[in-house]
Amino acid sequence: MPRIDRVPAARAGLLARLCYRFSRRRYGAVLDPVAVTAHHPKLLLAAGLGELAVQRAARVLPASVRELAVYRTATRIGCSWCVDFGTMLQRDEGLDVERLREIEDHRTSPKFTELDRLVIEYADAMTDLPVRVTDEQVAELDRRLGHRGLVELTHMIAVENQRTRFNHALGLTAQGFTSGEACRAPTP
Incomplete structure (x- = not known):
């Protein structure tokens, strides 16, 4: 409530x-x-x-990369509203929402590519307090995504941090967009 x-x-x-x-x-x-x-x-x-x-x-990154970063940020902070809404957006874009159940095991799950793993780790590093982004992370993502892609990724994670912290602080919880799908996706 x-x-x-x-x-x-x-x-x-x-x-x-x-x-x-x-x-x-x-x-x-x-x-x-x-x-x-x-x-x-x-x-x-x-x-x-x-x-x-x-x-x-935000059209430089593939939707699967962009939405994965946003979703991971929401799960990291623990905003059930954002997890619910983000799951719906991914489902509606035809993305694989089943893999979201394994996001905590992203390092070993075959459902995530090497780029996915880098994106998830970057989202974690930007979301953690204190922020723990490294020069190596930025350099590798810049190499793979280019300057525009890296800026877009960083911006999307930052925007989702704002959204999730707003929603979490005001007690906004899952609104039911995914009929329970989001509830099966992990949150901290």
């Missing part, structure tokens, strides 16, 4: 109602982070525009 109430549609301003309509059309439900952020319309606008801009700009 959220630590602060969602803004109901009947009390929502014009911007929030537009966001609710967009959310329902795109995802089949009003996203809880949107309904909570509606308490602050200017931040709702900023967050919404930021999310749309990131979504349109």
